[in-house]
Amino acid sequence: METPGSGALHATLLAERGRLLRFLAARGAGDEAEDVLHDLWQKIAVAPERPVADPVSYLFRAAENHMRDLRRARISREKRQHDWHGLGSSPEDEPVGERVFIAREQLQQVQAALAALGSRVDHVFRRYRLDGVGQADIASELGMSLSSVEKDLQKAYRTLAELRIKLHTE
Amino acid sequence: MTTHPSIFSEAARLWAMRVADPSFDDWDGLTRWLETSPAHLAAYEAASDADQWAAEILAGETREEKDPRRRRN
Incomplete structure (x- = not known):
């Protein structure tokens, strides 16, 4: 699942895998850090190719943003379930x-x-x-x-x- | 109150603030701090939520509102 140009990033990902996994685990991924890193790479690999000045920083930043996205998605899912059960009013209402x-x-x-x-x-x-x-x-x-x-x-x-x-x- | 102030919130806010710097690179430091206590992650997420909340709200400013000094011109 590589796009041309993501080769260098992928090499960095492999080289920094241990650090990235440790960060993701501490950042809330826990035991699922490996799966989260896999999903994150899928996301990066399909993104339009862009020059990356510092691949290590780029990957950690992407990992941080990915954890934020997961949190946002979880919160809005919980909110929808909450509203579905008629327990509160959502902003959509x-x-x-x-x-x-x-x-x-x-x-x-x-x-x-x-x-x-x-x-x-x-x-x-x-x-x-x-x-x-x-x-x-x-x-x-x-x-x-x-x-x-x-x-x-x-x-x-x-x-x-x-x-x-x-x-x-x- | 969902965002409870804790003894970690000051440190968490400092981390969230530093991470917002485009040249932040102390990811290992952040990892180690998060690993120090299970409460650190919740504090960091609350601080990060507040940071993003403020940035998103301010991003809603119109150009005219953006600089009060400019309005006088």
Whole structure:
């Protein structure tokens, strides 16, 4: 199940198999790490060919994303079953207008929470998480030390995690 | 409350934050940390959920809303 060009990636996969399996097992795959790695490779092998700068990082990142996908799929499956038994209302049951309203409300709360941390923290978080700029690049962009960037991000992350708990328990 | 704050949440949040860096490469470090306690995985997933939640919500900003400073122009 190889596409042309995935040969190098596959060689890396074989070379890093032990590390990848250990990561997947710890990351929630447990005893099924071998199966999960197999599924992950199927997914990678059929994806359109792209130049990969760092095959090792690419594979670990793909493994991380794959575990996130599995978690998301499991949560929505459980939610559907829950709703099927009439135990709760799903977002699909809510009128579209209501969902748009909730999304807008949450956006405003996130914006306000970030703004309250100051314009620099706000900017650093957006560069990092929306624009996908790494901490080292943000540090040189803004003439800040790496540890200051990390501290700003920690503030934003802590605040947003607390906000999420607050919004989801209200 | 599904996302319970635990003594691990600070460390978990730090890992989720570092993993979001495109140049993150300490996967073995993350593996070892996850292996240290069964509670670490749940804490990491909660932190990662929060990270993705915030990023997804902010991605819904319109260009106009994106930069409050720009709106004044």
